[in-house]
Amino acid sequence: MPKKYNIPIKTTLPRFYPIGKYATVEFRENCAGSCRECVKKKCVYDIFKDNYHHMSSMDAPEYLYTCMGCFRCVQECTKGIFSRVINPEYRTLGDDYWNADIIHRTWYQAHTGKIPVSGAGYRGPFVGEGFDSMWTDMSEIVRPTRDGIHGREYINTCIELSRSLMRLKFKNDMTIASDLPPILEIPIPLMFQQPEFGLLSNNVLLAAAMAADLLDTFMFIKPEDYTEALAPYADSLVPCLRKDNYKDHLGLIKESRMVELSYESGIENEFTRLRALKPDLIISVGIPLNTQAADRAVNLTQADADTLHFYADNHGNELDSERPRFLKEMIREIHLKLVEKLIRQKVKLVFTGGIAMAEHMAKSIVCGADGVTVDTPLLIALECRVCYRCVEGLPCPVKLEDLDPEWGSQRIINLIAAWRNQLIEVMGAMGIREVRRLRGEVGRAMFFQDLEKENFAPIFGERK
Amino acid sequence: MNKNFKPKITLFHCINTFSDGASLPIAAEVDCELQSVKLPCSSMVKDVFLLRSFESGSDATVVFICPEGECRYVEGNIRAKKRVKRVKDLLDEIGLDGRRLSIFNISSGDEAAAVQNIQKAISDLADLGPNPAV
Numbered sequence: 001m002p003k004k005y006n007i008p009i010k011t012t013l014p015r016f017y018p019i020g021k022y023a024t025v026e027f028r029e030n031c032a033g034s035c036r037e038c039v040k041k042k043c044v045y046d047i048f049k050d051n052y053h054h055m056s057s058m059d060a061p062e063y064l065y066t067c068m069g070c071f072r073c074v075q076e077c078t079k080g081i082f083s084r085v086i087n088p089e090y091r092t093l094g095d096d097y098w099n100a101d102i103i104h105r106t107w108y109q110a111h112t113g114k115i116p117v118s119g120a121g122y123r124g125p126f127v128g129e130g131f132d133s134m135w136t137d138m139s140e141i142v143r144p145t146r147d148g149i150h151g152r153e154y155i156n157t158c159i160e161l162s163r164s165l166m167r168l169k170f171k172n173d174m175t176i177a178s179d180l181p182p183i184l185e186i187p188i189p190l191m192f193q194q195p196e197f198g199l200l201s202n203n204v205l206l207a208a209a210m211a212a213d214l215l216d217t218f219m220f221i222k223p224e225d226y227t228e229a230l231a232p233y234a235d236s237l238v239p240c241l242r243k244d245n246y247k248d249h250l251g252l253i254k255e256s257r258m259v260e261l262s263y264e265s266g267i268e269n270e271f272t273r274l275r276a277l278k279p280d281l282i283i284s285v286g287i288p289l290n291t292q293a294a295d296r297a298v299n300l301t302q303a304d305a306d307t308l309h310f311y312a313d314n315h316g317n318e319l320d321s322e323r324p325r326f327l328k329e330m331i332r333e334i335h336l337k338l339v340e341k342l343i344r345q346k347v348k349l350v351f352t353g354g355i356a357m358a359e360h361m362a363k364s365i366v367c368g369a370d371g372v373t374v375d376t377p378l379l380i381a382l383e384c385r386v387c388y389r390c391v392e393g394l395p396c397p398v399k400l401e402d403l404d405p406e407w408g409s410q411r412i413i414n415l416i417a418a419w420r421n422q423l424i425e426v427m428g429a430m431g432i433r434e435v436r437r438l439r440g441e442v443g444r445a446m447f448f449q450d451l452e453k454e455n456f457a458p459i460f461g462e463r464k
Numbered sequence: 465m466n467k468n469f470k471p472k473i474t475l476f477h478c479i480n481t482f483s484d485g486a487s488l489p490i491a492a493e494v495d496c497e498l499q500s501v502k503l504p505c506s507s508m509v510k511d512v513f514l515l516r517s518f519e520s521g522s523d524a525t526v527v528f529i530c531p532e533g534e535c536r537y538v539e540g541n542i543r544a545k546k547r548v549k550r551v552k553d554l555l556d557e558i559g560l561d562g563r564r565l566s567i568f569n570i571s572s573g574d575e576a577a578a579v580q581n582i583q584k585a586i587s588d589l590a591d592l593g594p595n596p597a598v
Contacts, residue, residue, distance in 0.1 A: 023504065023508070025504060025505045025507055025540065026507060026543075027505060027507050027535075027537035027538060027539055027540045027543065028538070028539050028543070029539065029542075029543055085504035085505065086504065088503070088504060092484075
């Protein structure tokens, strides 16, 4: 029996106190004191005790906001002097896309490797922007896979990054006549991308490369950022090259299993030259996700590219557009265009930009992607606060430049383990046991726009 | 007073007065190092935090609270006031001078008053000098 894919999780404590969400305010003076029922002593998470320990050791005045929000102290105080509050720093964490909840949950996953649980049910809005206007079908959750609770171990999350033949040809003696292209598989539908911003010190890149290597996935990286320290992980790195510079990096190409070329006109002519250098090389083409992306996808698929890697902006929006569409619409457009041309099976589609949570990975695949890449979550796993101070040249509040690569790689591994577990949970609940079958399976999802159109358009007309 | 003295001020403020103390429009000619601690309610100011601010090198500590009767948590500002008074007495007792710690009522969004009060705390430091505990 083949060895099961397993991601080793290890609790990895943060180096700095994470910015917590909740704290309690004691807003009146009339604490009974002698009631002997003090809720501070009863806190099941020992938050009050931790706070006092923190106070006795801190260098500068700051507060801990580590309350889990269970309300026990608020409800049980005999004088009712407690109220729960939200940390003001928490409110300003991140930006409108990489919001405080996403950052906080990513920290939790990188710390524990576990799936975050809100504990009090979902209290957010019914529908939102982007991926929040799409729901996945969980109808099979009442009837799990045939193997019951053990079935999740048999859910396959492998994807291929190599091109496929549309059909096989056989000789008269029934041996295969077709030239079989090389096959490249990764065990999770997720790769790493060098983030666009952030303190990308050698240690940060080394941590990500080490994690990619252990997870048996890839990391897309610029050739100028290759260092000696990354050499042992060259097998897991994908150099992002251009038509005009790939000849300067022939050594790098020979060491790599996959390379990426930036899209430009006539790039398909370079495929033959690259394959002559290394016959089993997998070629990806990096394409900006704009209005021409779907047409370029068709041309490059016909020219035998292995993987098409589309780049949206950091918020998952279409590039070069005054009214940018979101990633999920763009994925559907490209996927359906290839389906319409009857060539979808030939090529693999990977998308970068705006993948912030595990559910975004599953939803992208439902929309038609084969896999996704993550960039900013790698930094958040390393405690980045998405404060963009580094962009302004200010020092990093969590000293990303000084991290230990071993520690960083374990934090990233924990995060990806939690994401994979969530993907498996979603697929188990859908009754799908193979992530390649989830691709483009929009029957397993509902889109708010479609439902609104179907139910309300006949009464109120279509949304303008 | 030493002309090279750059006062270090710690500001505790309730977010219902203004959202971020660090972005207060303090005039460029006022040379001070301001550390702002945002609080959901001024009642979260504890004696130990106020004392700790002096221990970590603050020359003066300023607390901004909501006007009386306007606290979102009913009595939070009154509670903060009592604590500040107690810490002021403690500072006098240990020879640090209670004038280093001041508390002001600030109406919601009144940044002009906030800046004026910080400048007052800085000008008071001209007599008091740097924090002797550092």
